[in-house]
Amino acid sequence: MLDMTFFWAAVILIALVLLSVPVIYYFLISAISDRAAGVQKSPGLGGFEVLPAASLRFAILHHTGVPLPHFDLMFETPADEALATWRSPIWPIVQPVEIERLEDHRRDYLDYEGPISNDRGEVKRVAGGAFHALAQSADRWEILTDQGLRLTFTRQGDTAHWLAEVGQTA
Numbered sequence: 001m002l003d004m005t006f007f008w009a010a011v012i013l014i015a016l017v018l019l020s021v022p023v024i025y026y027f028l029i030s031a032i033s034d035r036a037a038g039v040q041k042s043p044g045l046g047g048f049e050v051l052p053a054a055s056l057r058f059a060i061l062h063h064t065g066v067p068l069p070h071f072d073l074m075f076e077t078p079a080d081e082a083l084a085t086w087r088s089p090i091w092p093i094v095q096p097v098e099i100e101r102l103e104d105h106r107r108d109y110l111d112y113e114g115p116i117s118n119d120r121g122e123v124k125r126v127a128g129g130a131f132h133a134l135a136q137s138a139d140r141w142e143i144l145t146d147q148g149l150r151l152t153f154t155r156q157g158d159t160a161h162w163l164a165e166v167g168q169t170a
Helices: 002-036
Strands: 056-064 070-075 083-088 097-105 122-136 140-145 150-155 161-166
Touching (some): 070 097, 083 161
Antiparallel strands (some): 056 122, 083 097, 122 140, 140 150, 150 161
């Protein structure tokens, strides 16, 4: 009698394992295919948001010694390209503010503080870290920093002027 109980318990255990394999397989394949397709936000296991695998770096530099002191918002781009850069009159951004898209800057500025060549003032790092690009196009950037700050930059028409807005923190 004990052998039959053991037998049926083993059969039930094996059946439960075999029934759970397709469910686990579905969630794993969904997450892998979303990443391969470039889906930035999708429900992952347990309904949690799936972020891009690689994070990029950013630096916020206070640029002084120039007629209009400002903050340079610099964000790393994939494939070791130059830093996408905006000029902001304020930092931190706590309400919508107009910012200006500048020419891309050298990656050296991610770690640099000090004087700028040709007597163009000096920069001091006031913030920085890693971020995930949630959306990135010619007219809109949405990022989430490792500190949980969500920033959205939206281009205003066909100009160098953008609107920077802070979203909910994660």
